[in-house]
Amino acid sequence: MTPLAWMAWTWPTAVFFIAIFLILVSMTVWEIRRPGGAPRIGILRFETTRGDRLFVSLLGAAFINLAWLGLVGPTLWWALGISLLYALCVFRWV
Template sequence: MQGTSLIAWMAWTWQTAAFFAFIIACLIAMTVWELRRPGGGPRRGILGLDTTRGDRLFISLLGAAYIFLAWLGFVGTPLWAPLGLSFAYAFVIFRWA
């Protein structure tokens, strides 16, 4: 490899770094939450599934990805509106799912 790094193939922008930093921050926050308040056991919500805190985080992140992809497909940029929709979706998932 002549002067290229192993990750040079990926478009590392500040937005990409912010995305991964957010995911890492979510995982750290969930770990701290579980250590400080154990007992995030399964509960049955509006989805009809037994979900834990980690399940709800995963469902929220997956839903946010679909919200952003749909927004990009149908509307385009800017992406502030799907960001707000994603946070609202995550709130609903953590509150009632």
């Protein structure tokens, strides 16, 4: 019995949630070191903060990965790359 069997998790699922946790910790450290994050208006024409852009990035990545699963199949490496590119674009222009 594996240590994650109590919740029927797989290692990729655990890594996913650990990554989300580490992203949140990183954003917290960033906010502590450089407070404020100056809200800005990007291409969507409404004010966003770092946290807003992180949320939009994570939400978009979820949809990208779900679409990839439905249209292409279970190999998600390309979807991960597209999600990272999407997140970079969101943090740059939104």
